[in-house]
Each structure stands twice: as structure tokens, then as C-alpha cells.
Amino acid sequence: xxxxxxxxxxxxxxxxxxxxxxxxxxxxxxxxxxxxxxxxxxxxxxxxxxxxxxxxxxxxxxxxxxxxxxxxxxxxxxxxxxxxxxxxxxxxxxxxxxxxxxxxxxxxxxxxxxxxxxxxxxxxxxxxxxxxxxxxxxxxxxxxxxxxxxxxxxxxxxxxxxxxxxxxxxxxxxxxxxxxxxx
Numbered sequence: 001x002x003x004x005x006x007x008x009x010x011x012x013x014x015x016x017x018x019x020x021x022x023x024x025x026x027x028x029x030x031x032x033x034x035x036x037x038x039x040x041x042x043x044x045x046x047x048x049x050x051x052x053x054x055x056x057x058x059x060x061x062x063x064x065x066x067x068x069x070x071x072x073x074x075x076x077x078x079x080x081x082x083x084x085x086x087x088x089x090x091x092x093x094x095x096x097x098x099x100x101x102x103x104x105x106x107x108x109x110x111x112x113x114x115x116x117x118x119x120x121x122x123x124x125x126x127x128x129x130x131x132x133x134x135x136x137x138x139x140x141x142x143x144x145x146x147x148x149x150x151x152x153x154x155x156x157x158x159x160x161x162x163x164x165x166x167x168x169x170x171x172x173x174x175x176x177x178x179x180x181x182x183x
Contacts, residue, residue: 015076035052048089070129
């Protein structure tokens with residue numbers, strides 16, 4: 001078992017200090033609890049610390065695919081000055097959203113793998129963050145008829161599932177830039 005780098009005693013006060021400043025500024029009516037070593041899905045995710053939100057403002061955190069929850073997590077990681085390699089060691093959750101998302105990704109990966117196996121054609125997922133891509137790869141690790149790989153650049157990086165013997169295909173071209181340099 002790997003050694004835990006972060007503990008509630010070690011970084012909990014810094015997380016609390018940041019959240020106690022930003023949550024009132026954001027107008028979010030939520031409470032939070034910082035828990036050590038609580039991993040409901042250890043095959044896919046093993047954070048050292050889990051910050052669990054509750055309260056009437058949780059729905060706001062979970063709107064638009066939990067965009068605000070993920071942004072709050074990212075801001076907290078930046079405030080703690082965690083390296084990108086350590087971002088998976090601290091995670092935020094509300095109403096078991098993370099657990100449900102892991103199950104959704106795992107099921108999607110297995111369904112796509114069966115489709116690739118049966119059709120012989122690759123399947124490309126929409127772009128997603130590195131944690132979600134990792135879950136897809138882990139879900140497929142024992143599926144011998146297919147292989148998965150990440151391709152593209154951030155923030156448009158995605159997972160492609162190929163039949164086991166098929167070589168990788170070139171990444172889909174990026175849309176051209178308009179006159180103002182936007183896609």
C-alpha cells in the first residue's frame with residue numbers, strides 16, 4: 001500500500017482556511033467535512049483526503065456536470081500549491097456524485113468495448129479530464145479484445161478504444177481558427 005502524502009491533520013487547516021474564505025464570497029450555502037482515507041471505489045480512485053459537501057447549496061455545486069464542484073476543487077488545489085501529479089490525492093464530492101460518475105464511466109467503457117469488439121471499429125469518447133480518462137483505462141484493463149489510449153492535447157484530450165490488433169489512427173484534426181484566432 002502506498003504511503004499517504006496528505007492527511008487531514010497536515011493540510012486540513014489549509015483547506016478549511018481557503019474554503020471558509022471562498023464559500024461565503026461565492027454565496028454557497030454548504031457545509032463540508034474533511035475525511036482521511038475514505039475510498040468508496042479503491043479500484044479506480046485512492047485519494048488521501050476527501051472533502052464532502054452537504055447542505056441546501058449542494059445542487060448548485062452539482063449543476064452542469066458538477067462544474068462548480070470541480071472548479072472549487074481545482075481552486076483549492078491551486079491554493080494548496082499541489083503539483084499536478086498530486087491532484088488525485090485530494091478530491092471533493094457531494095451527494096456521492098463522484099461514486100456515481102465512476103460507475104457511469106465504468107459502464108460506458110464496458111459498453112463501448114463491447115461495441116468495438118463486435119464492430120471492429122474504434123470508439124472515441126468526448127474530451128474529459130485526466131481523472132476520468134484514467135477511470136476508463138482502468139475499467140478496460142482486463143478486457144483483452146480491446147485496448148485504450150488517450151490522444152489529443154489538453155483540454156481536448158480524449159480516450160479512444162481500439163480492437164486489440166488495430167494500430168492507432170491519427171487524431172481527429174482540430175477545427176480551424178477564425179480571423180480572431182478562435183476555434
